[in-house]
Amino acid sequence: MKTTQRPVAEGLFTWPASDTDPPRLIGSECAGCGLVSFPAATDCVRCASGESKKRLLADRGTLWTYTTQGFRPPSPPYDGPAAFEPYAVGYVELPGELLVEARLTEPDPDRLRIGQHMRLTLVPYTVQDDGTEVMTFAFAPAEEETP
Numbered sequence: 001m002k003t004t005q006r007p008v009a010e011g012l013f014t015w016p017a018s019d020t021d022p023p024r025l026i027g028s029e030c031a032g033c034g035l036v037s038f039p040a041a042t043d044c045v046r047c048a049s050g051e052s053k054k055r056l057l058a059d060r061g062t063l064w065t066y067t068t069q070g071f072r073p074p075s076p077p078y079d080g081p082a083a084f085e086p087y088a089v090g091y092v093e094l095p096g097e098l099l100v101e102a103r104l105t106e107p108d109p110d111r112l113r114i115g116q117h118m119r120l121t122l123v124p125y126t127v128q129d130d131g132t133e134v135m136t137f138a139f140a141p142a143e144e145e146t147p
């Protein structure tokens, strides 16, 4: 049986994603000052310009900082699965763009380090009653790129 998947929200990342067409975060770039935003913003927070264009962000970056979530956050607002598994969240610096807050696929803090190379991926966030997997973006530890 094929599992149906859908993105957690429209416009956050490219969809559908596949091995040949890996996911990219959809940000925006201000036409006035060049500020890159994620999620995409129509009005610039720096220069107040109302003109921006869509920009696909880098799918690789480095871990800037992180923390681990070792217990289930209260609901609401948390609407993840009842069976809670610890996870890590972090800020990943996309070179020349911005810091993105995201879930990390590696929950063990001993296996994470600041400056580590990270790569964008998609992970199931929750599963609906009909079996549809709701997908969200995350960063996974990546091999250092060999020049």
Ligand SMILES: [Zn+2]
Pocket: 030, 031, 032, 033, 034, 035, 044, 045, 046, 047, 048, 049
């Ligand atoms: Zn601007």
